[in-house]
Amino acid sequence: MRHQDRQGLSARAVLLACAAVLATALAAGSVIAADTTATLRKDDITSQKAPPPMARVENRDLKRARNYPEQPPTIPHQIRDYQIDRNVNKCLTCHSRTAVEQSQAPMVSVTHFMDRDGQVRGAVSPRRYFCLQCHVPQTDAKPLVGNTFRDVDAVIQEAIPGRKEN
Protein backbone atom coordinates (compact mmCIF):
# COMPACT_ATOMS: atom_id res chain seq x y z
CA MET A 1 0.00 0.00 0.00
CA ARG A 2 2.63 2.40 1.07
CA HIS A 3 4.63 1.55 -1.96
CA GLN A 4 1.64 2.25 -4.19
CA ASP A 5 1.04 5.54 -2.43
CA ARG A 6 4.54 6.66 -3.00
CA GLN A 7 4.22 5.84 -6.64
CA GLY A 8 1.02 7.82 -6.94
CA LEU A 9 2.66 10.72 -5.16
CA SER A 10 5.68 10.74 -7.43
CA ALA A 11 3.47 10.59 -10.51
CA ARG A 12 1.63 13.62 -9.28
CA ALA A 13 4.90 15.41 -8.55
CA VAL A 14 6.17 14.72 -12.08
CA LEU A 15 2.94 16.06 -13.51
CA LEU A 16 3.19 19.18 -11.38
CA ALA A 17 6.78 19.72 -12.36
CA CYS A 18 5.88 19.38 -16.03
CA ALA A 19 3.12 21.94 -15.66
CA ALA A 20 5.47 24.29 -13.88
CA VAL A 21 8.10 23.97 -16.58
CA LEU A 22 5.48 24.53 -19.27
CA ALA A 23 4.16 27.60 -17.49
CA THR A 24 7.65 29.04 -17.07
CA ALA A 25 8.44 28.39 -20.70
CA LEU A 26 5.24 30.11 -21.80
CA ALA A 27 5.88 33.04 -19.52
CA ALA A 28 9.45 33.34 -20.71
CA GLY A 29 8.27 33.17 -24.29
CA SER A 30 5.87 36.03 -23.80
CA VAL A 31 8.54 38.03 -21.96
CA ILE A 32 11.04 37.55 -24.80
CA ALA A 33 8.39 38.40 -27.35
CA ALA A 34 7.43 41.59 -25.53
CA ASP A 35 10.92 42.69 -24.53
CA THR A 36 12.51 44.38 -27.52
CA THR A 37 15.66 45.26 -25.61
CA ALA A 38 16.40 41.60 -25.06
CA THR A 39 18.17 41.47 -28.39
CA LEU A 40 19.69 43.91 -30.85
CA ARG A 41 17.31 42.70 -33.52
CA LYS A 42 14.61 45.04 -32.22
CA ASP A 43 12.10 42.42 -33.13
CA ASP A 44 10.38 39.29 -31.98
CA ILE A 45 12.89 36.48 -31.55
CA THR A 46 10.53 34.10 -33.29
CA SER A 47 10.22 36.21 -36.43
CA GLN A 48 12.49 36.49 -39.40
CA LYS A 49 13.06 40.19 -39.84
CA ALA A 50 13.90 41.72 -43.20
CA PRO A 51 17.53 42.82 -43.04
CA PRO A 52 18.17 46.58 -42.97
CA PRO A 53 19.66 48.11 -46.12
CA MET A 54 23.44 47.96 -46.35
CA ALA A 55 25.10 50.87 -44.63
CA ARG A 56 27.24 53.14 -46.75
CA VAL A 57 30.87 53.74 -45.97
CA GLU A 58 31.66 57.38 -45.22
CA ASN A 59 34.02 58.56 -47.92
CA ARG A 60 34.57 62.21 -47.09
CA ASP A 61 38.35 62.14 -46.53
CA LEU A 62 37.95 64.30 -43.42
CA LYS A 63 39.84 63.39 -40.26
CA ARG A 64 37.58 62.56 -37.33
CA ALA A 65 38.29 63.56 -33.74
CA ARG A 66 39.66 60.79 -31.55
CA ASN A 67 37.71 59.97 -28.42
CA TYR A 68 40.89 59.38 -26.42
CA PRO A 69 44.53 59.96 -27.32
CA GLU A 70 45.44 56.34 -27.91
CA GLN A 71 42.48 55.66 -30.17
CA PRO A 72 43.57 54.36 -33.55
CA PRO A 73 42.27 56.94 -36.04
CA THR A 74 39.32 55.69 -38.06
CA ILE A 75 39.64 55.45 -41.82
CA PRO A 76 37.85 58.38 -43.49
CA HIS A 77 37.53 56.74 -46.89
CA GLN A 78 36.33 53.73 -48.84
CA ILE A 79 38.57 50.67 -48.69
CA ARG A 80 36.64 48.20 -50.80
CA ASP A 81 38.83 45.41 -52.20
CA TYR A 82 42.01 46.72 -50.59
CA GLN A 83 44.39 43.79 -50.53
CA ILE A 84 46.36 43.24 -47.34
CA ASP A 85 48.24 39.96 -47.36
CA ARG A 86 51.79 38.72 -47.50
CA ASN A 87 52.12 39.88 -51.08
CA VAL A 88 51.04 43.45 -50.72
CA ASN A 89 49.54 45.98 -48.33
CA LYS A 90 47.34 48.33 -50.29
CA CYS A 91 47.11 50.85 -47.44
CA LEU A 92 50.87 51.31 -47.49
CA THR A 93 50.86 52.33 -51.15
CA CYS A 94 49.75 55.72 -49.81
CA HIS A 95 50.51 55.68 -46.08
CA SER A 96 54.06 54.29 -46.10
CA ARG A 97 57.00 56.51 -45.22
CA THR A 98 58.12 56.85 -48.82
CA ALA A 99 54.67 57.21 -50.38
CA VAL A 100 53.31 60.13 -48.39
CA GLU A 101 55.23 62.71 -50.37
CA GLN A 102 53.17 61.87 -53.42
CA SER A 103 49.95 60.81 -51.74
CA GLN A 104 49.90 63.50 -49.02
CA ALA A 105 48.26 60.90 -46.81
CA PRO A 106 49.22 60.72 -43.13
CA MET A 107 52.22 58.46 -42.61
CA VAL A 108 51.79 55.42 -40.38
CA SER A 109 53.02 56.59 -36.98
CA VAL A 110 56.47 55.68 -35.70
CA THR A 111 54.94 53.26 -33.19
CA HIS A 112 54.19 51.00 -36.15
CA PHE A 113 57.89 50.70 -36.87
CA MET A 114 58.68 49.51 -33.35
CA ASP A 115 59.18 45.90 -32.48
CA ARG A 116 57.98 44.59 -29.16
CA ASP A 117 61.10 45.87 -27.41
CA GLY A 118 60.41 49.41 -28.54
CA GLN A 119 63.24 49.31 -31.07
CA VAL A 120 62.37 51.33 -34.19
CA ARG A 121 62.84 49.28 -37.35
CA GLY A 122 63.24 50.26 -40.99
CA ALA A 123 59.83 49.10 -42.07
CA VAL A 124 56.41 48.57 -40.56
CA SER A 125 56.67 45.87 -37.92
CA PRO A 126 54.91 42.59 -38.76
CA ARG A 127 52.79 42.93 -35.61
CA ARG A 128 51.38 46.19 -36.99
CA TYR A 129 51.07 45.06 -40.59
CA PHE A 130 47.36 44.29 -40.67
CA CYS A 131 45.90 47.78 -40.56
CA LEU A 132 42.28 46.72 -40.14
CA GLN A 133 42.98 45.09 -36.80
CA CYS A 134 42.83 48.59 -35.31
CA HIS A 135 41.80 51.04 -38.04
CA VAL A 136 38.34 50.74 -39.50
CA PRO A 137 36.17 52.74 -41.86
CA GLN A 138 32.89 54.14 -40.56
CA THR A 139 29.44 53.74 -42.05
CA ASP A 140 26.26 55.76 -41.78
CA ALA A 141 24.53 52.91 -39.94
CA LYS A 142 22.53 53.98 -36.89
CA PRO A 143 23.96 52.68 -33.59
CA LEU A 144 21.89 49.78 -32.27
CA VAL A 145 22.16 50.95 -28.67
CA GLY A 146 22.58 54.35 -27.08
CA ASN A 147 25.89 55.49 -25.69
CA THR A 148 26.74 58.02 -22.99
CA PHE A 149 30.47 58.20 -23.58
CA ARG A 150 32.11 61.50 -22.62
CA ASP A 151 35.72 62.18 -23.40
CA VAL A 152 38.32 63.02 -20.80
CA ASP A 153 37.96 66.78 -21.25
CA ALA A 154 34.25 66.63 -20.51
CA VAL A 155 34.85 64.47 -17.44
CA ILE A 156 37.50 66.86 -16.06
CA GLN A 157 35.30 69.85 -16.81
CA GLU A 158 32.55 68.31 -14.74
CA ALA A 159 34.84 67.33 -11.87
CA ILE A 160 36.44 70.77 -11.62
CA PRO A 161 33.70 73.24 -12.54
CA GLY A 162 35.98 76.28 -12.58
CA ARG A 163 38.51 74.74 -14.93
CA LYS A 164 38.69 76.05 -18.46
CA GLU A 165 38.84 73.75 -21.40
CA ASN A 166 42.08 74.08 -23.29
Place this chain on the structure above:
Amino acid sequence: MALRDSIITLWKTLTGPARHFSLGFLTFGGFIAGIVFWGGFNTALELTNTETFCISCHEMRDNVYAELKSTIHYTNRSGVRATCPDCHVPHQWTDKIARKMQASKEVWGKIFGTISTRDKFLEKRLELAGHEWERLKANDSLECRNCHNFEFMDFTAQSKRAADHHARFLANREKTCIDCHKGIAHRLPDMAGIAK
Protein backbone atom coordinates in the same frame (compact mmCIF):
# COMPACT_ATOMS: atom_id res chain seq x y z
CA MET B 1 58.44 13.59 -111.46
CA ALA B 2 54.69 13.01 -111.15
CA LEU B 3 54.62 15.46 -108.24
CA ARG B 4 56.50 18.07 -110.24
CA ASP B 5 54.11 17.66 -113.17
CA SER B 6 51.05 18.04 -111.01
CA ILE B 7 52.47 21.19 -109.42
CA ILE B 8 53.11 22.65 -112.86
CA THR B 9 49.56 21.77 -113.96
CA LEU B 10 48.13 23.42 -110.87
CA TRP B 11 50.21 26.53 -111.45
CA LYS B 12 49.07 26.74 -115.08
CA THR B 13 45.42 26.37 -114.02
CA LEU B 14 45.76 29.09 -111.42
CA THR B 15 47.55 31.55 -113.69
CA GLY B 16 45.45 30.88 -116.81
CA PRO B 17 42.09 32.54 -117.53
CA ALA B 18 38.87 30.79 -116.50
CA ARG B 19 37.63 28.54 -119.27
CA HIS B 20 34.13 27.61 -118.02
CA PHE B 21 33.03 30.42 -115.69
CA SER B 22 31.84 33.83 -116.78
CA LEU B 23 33.51 37.01 -115.56
CA GLY B 24 30.26 37.98 -113.82
CA PHE B 25 30.12 34.70 -111.91
CA LEU B 26 33.69 35.05 -110.80
CA THR B 27 33.23 38.67 -109.76
CA PHE B 28 29.97 38.23 -107.84
CA GLY B 29 30.91 34.78 -106.62
CA GLY B 30 34.15 36.21 -105.28
CA PHE B 31 32.24 39.07 -103.69
CA ILE B 32 29.80 36.76 -101.92
CA ALA B 33 32.51 34.31 -100.91
CA GLY B 34 34.41 37.28 -99.51
CA ILE B 35 31.44 38.30 -97.37
CA VAL B 36 31.00 34.74 -96.12
CA PHE B 37 34.64 34.19 -95.27
CA TRP B 38 35.25 37.65 -93.84
CA GLY B 39 32.03 37.49 -91.84
CA GLY B 40 32.90 34.01 -90.66
CA PHE B 41 36.36 35.12 -89.64
CA ASN B 42 35.04 38.06 -87.67
CA THR B 43 32.29 36.00 -86.07
CA ALA B 44 34.83 33.44 -84.95
CA LEU B 45 37.05 36.26 -83.71
CA GLU B 46 34.21 37.78 -81.72
CA LEU B 47 33.41 34.37 -80.30
CA THR B 48 36.88 34.23 -78.79
CA ASN B 49 36.24 37.69 -77.42
CA THR B 50 33.62 36.73 -74.86
CA GLU B 51 33.75 35.99 -71.18
CA THR B 52 32.18 32.59 -71.84
CA PHE B 53 35.08 31.69 -74.07
CA CYS B 54 37.68 32.95 -71.60
CA ILE B 55 36.30 31.01 -68.66
CA SER B 56 35.81 27.84 -70.65
CA CYS B 57 39.38 27.13 -69.52
CA HIS B 58 39.72 26.23 -65.86
CA GLU B 59 42.89 28.33 -65.58
CA MET B 60 40.87 31.47 -66.12
CA ARG B 61 37.68 30.33 -64.41
CA ASP B 62 39.28 29.21 -61.14
CA ASN B 63 41.88 31.93 -60.78
CA VAL B 64 41.42 35.33 -62.33
CA TYR B 65 37.68 35.06 -62.95
CA ALA B 66 36.99 33.90 -59.41
CA GLU B 67 38.89 36.90 -58.09
CA LEU B 68 37.16 39.34 -60.40
CA LYS B 69 33.72 38.40 -59.13
CA SER B 70 33.86 40.34 -55.86
CA THR B 71 35.36 43.48 -57.34
CA ILE B 72 33.60 46.67 -58.41
CA HIS B 73 34.05 45.86 -62.09
CA TYR B 74 31.87 42.79 -61.69
CA THR B 75 29.53 43.55 -58.77
CA ASN B 76 28.21 47.06 -58.43
CA ARG B 77 25.09 49.12 -57.87
CA SER B 78 24.64 50.33 -61.45
CA GLY B 79 24.85 46.96 -63.19
CA VAL B 80 27.57 47.96 -65.62
CA ARG B 81 30.05 45.16 -65.90
CA ALA B 82 33.47 44.95 -67.47
CA THR B 83 34.10 41.45 -68.79
CA CYS B 84 37.50 39.95 -69.64
CA PRO B 85 37.90 41.34 -73.20
CA ASP B 86 36.82 44.84 -72.16
CA CYS B 87 40.10 45.24 -70.32
CA HIS B 88 42.36 42.67 -71.93
CA VAL B 89 41.61 43.04 -75.65
CA PRO B 90 41.89 46.33 -77.54
CA HIS B 91 38.67 47.44 -79.21
CA GLN B 92 40.28 48.76 -82.41
CA TRP B 93 40.46 46.11 -85.11
CA THR B 94 44.17 46.26 -85.95
CA ASP B 95 45.21 46.35 -82.30
CA LYS B 96 42.81 43.54 -81.61
CA ILE B 97 44.34 41.35 -84.31
CA ALA B 98 47.81 42.12 -82.97
CA ARG B 99 46.70 41.14 -79.47
CA LYS B 100 45.03 37.99 -80.76
CA MET B 101 48.24 36.98 -82.49
CA GLN B 102 50.11 37.44 -79.22
CA ALA B 103 47.45 35.34 -77.56
CA SER B 104 48.58 32.33 -79.58
CA LYS B 105 51.22 32.07 -76.85
CA GLU B 106 48.35 31.43 -74.46
CA VAL B 107 47.20 28.51 -76.59
CA TRP B 108 50.71 27.12 -76.27
CA GLY B 109 50.51 27.62 -72.52
CA LYS B 110 47.18 25.85 -72.39
CA ILE B 111 48.45 22.84 -74.33
CA PHE B 112 51.55 22.46 -72.19
CA GLY B 113 49.77 23.28 -68.93
CA THR B 114 51.97 26.24 -68.02
CA ILE B 115 49.50 27.38 -65.37
CA SER B 116 47.40 24.25 -65.10
CA THR B 117 47.45 24.26 -61.29
CA ARG B 118 46.88 26.98 -58.71
CA ASP B 119 50.49 26.78 -57.55
CA LYS B 120 51.87 27.07 -61.06
CA PHE B 121 49.60 30.04 -61.64
CA LEU B 122 50.69 31.81 -58.45
CA GLU B 123 54.31 31.22 -59.32
CA LYS B 124 53.83 32.79 -62.72
CA ARG B 125 51.47 35.53 -61.60
CA LEU B 126 54.08 38.28 -61.28
CA GLU B 127 55.31 37.66 -64.82
CA LEU B 128 51.80 37.52 -66.27
CA ALA B 129 50.63 40.58 -64.38
CA GLY B 130 53.81 42.33 -65.49
CA HIS B 131 52.86 41.78 -69.13
CA GLU B 132 49.50 43.44 -68.59
CA TRP B 133 51.00 46.36 -66.66
CA GLU B 134 53.52 46.90 -69.44
CA ARG B 135 50.84 46.74 -72.09
CA LEU B 136 48.59 49.22 -70.31
CA LYS B 137 51.49 51.50 -69.53
CA ALA B 138 52.52 51.48 -73.18
CA ASN B 139 49.06 52.30 -74.55
CA ASP B 140 48.32 54.88 -71.84
CA SER B 141 45.75 52.62 -70.18
CA LEU B 142 43.65 52.57 -73.32
CA GLU B 143 41.34 49.82 -72.11
CA CYS B 144 40.60 51.76 -68.91
CA ARG B 145 39.94 54.89 -70.88
CA ASN B 146 37.51 53.14 -73.20
CA CYS B 147 35.05 53.64 -70.34
CA HIS B 148 36.77 56.03 -67.93
CA ASN B 149 37.37 59.11 -70.03
CA PHE B 150 39.39 61.74 -68.22
CA GLU B 151 37.61 64.49 -70.14
CA PHE B 152 34.26 63.28 -68.85
CA MET B 153 35.23 63.00 -65.19
CA ASP B 154 33.33 65.21 -62.74
CA PHE B 155 35.94 65.98 -60.11
CA THR B 156 33.31 67.45 -57.81
CA ALA B 157 31.61 64.08 -57.66
CA GLN B 158 34.86 62.34 -56.74
CA SER B 159 36.10 62.01 -53.22
CA LYS B 160 38.55 64.68 -52.17
CA ARG B 161 41.66 62.58 -52.40
CA ALA B 162 40.60 61.00 -55.71
CA ALA B 163 39.98 64.42 -57.27
CA ASP B 164 43.26 65.67 -55.86
CA HIS B 165 45.28 62.76 -57.22
CA HIS B 166 43.63 62.82 -60.62
CA ALA B 167 44.26 66.55 -60.88
CA ARG B 168 47.89 66.22 -59.87
CA PHE B 169 49.00 63.10 -61.69
CA LEU B 170 46.50 62.24 -64.40
CA ALA B 171 45.74 65.68 -65.80
CA ASN B 172 49.35 66.41 -66.71
CA ARG B 173 49.86 62.86 -67.97
CA GLU B 174 52.59 62.28 -65.43
CA LYS B 175 50.93 58.99 -64.61
CA THR B 176 48.47 56.72 -66.32
CA CYS B 177 45.62 54.73 -64.74
CA ILE B 178 47.56 51.50 -64.26
CA ASP B 179 50.35 53.24 -62.33
CA CYS B 180 48.09 53.62 -59.30
CA HIS B 181 45.22 51.23 -60.01
CA LYS B 182 47.04 47.92 -60.09
CA GLY B 183 45.24 44.93 -58.66
CA ILE B 184 41.76 46.40 -58.93
CA ALA B 185 40.27 43.41 -60.71
CA HIS B 186 42.57 40.56 -59.66
CA ARG B 187 44.72 39.82 -56.64
CA LEU B 188 48.27 41.14 -56.72
CA PRO B 189 51.44 39.07 -56.74
CA ASP B 190 54.30 39.79 -54.34
CA MET B 191 54.82 43.50 -54.94
CA ALA B 192 58.09 43.86 -53.08
CA GLY B 193 60.40 46.03 -55.17
CA ILE B 194 57.75 47.02 -57.70
CA ALA B 195 57.21 50.73 -58.24
CA LYS B 196 53.90 51.79 -56.84
